[in-house]
Amino acid sequence: MASGIVFDIKRYALHDGPGIRVVVHFKGCPLSCWWCHNPESQSPAPQLLYRGERCVACDICVGACANGAIVTSGGTMFTDPAKCRQNGKCADVCPSGAREICGARLGVGDVMTEILKERIFFDQSGGGVTLSGGEPLCQPEFAAALLAECKRYGIHTAVDTSGFVAPEVLLGIIPVTDLFLYDIKHMNPEKHMEYTGVDNDMILSNMLRLGERGAVINARMPFIPGVNTDDENMRATGDFLAGARGVTRLNLLPYHSAAEDKHDRWGMEYRLRGAAHPPTENSLRRAAEIVEALGVSAVIGG
Ligand code: SF4
Ligand code: SF4
Incomplete structure (x- = not known):
């Protein structure tokens, strides 16, 4: 059976898809976002x-x-x-x-053993399993095998993705993925490159492809004053999502400084230090209104 490098299996998660969930955190990510909440996930190896x-x-x-x-x-x-x-x-x-x-190689069976212990909570809350990271689709065979095994047990599946993956990988898991939690970080390609280390072209085109193939997509945006919360970016985000199929809503995830502590704890550089602060209620409401005026449902928080 397939195996992969996992750095955390979180139980009782409430903000990573519907109901009470188990979140399996895969190691490795092609992005290096300035605000990364799991900086220890970026390197693919233990x-x-x-x-x-x-x-x-x-x-x-x-x-x-x-x-x-x-x-x-x-x-x-x-x-x-x-x-x-x-x-x-x-x-x-x-x-x-x-x-x-940080990180250990686990087989699909090892992870399923942990997941199945929580099954009663899935049944009672409408929850399930979310693959997150890092970028779970950096380990495509392992991710696909784990999703397929969850579906074999009738468990709801979600994949939290940056979208920066080969299209065939993303499209290949549609049959075993009930929900895509899809990050939209910035609509401006230069800004996207500056803050994440990669271009946004493949990310945006992949979202369109997913929608055309019938996937259910919950877009999510880390809402970071000084980075991506200006009206121009919110309008561009709303415009894009309004034209994409399958997008049920946009979650605006307010920036907080927990990631800063984590970078400090692990001796990693935090490039957003002093440059960002939590958003005000007003700025969140304004952003939500801009997006909703373009026909996209917006939710503040996870
Ligand atoms: S520092 Fe620790 S992890 Fe690194 S080689 Fe030595 S024993 Fe191994
Ligand atoms: S010197 Fe520090 S890091 Fe090394 S074993 Fe002792 S407590 Fe741990």
């Missing part, structure tokens, strides 16, 4: 993460690393990326949880 504030300076990890990757200098610990094999031997012995390997 990865060593280090939380300096938890370290109790016992030096046990130094002895556990056969590759000599961990060095201390002037009281500061440093892991040499050129020497680190990401095998987690140091994380296994770290007594404080300062070291952790």
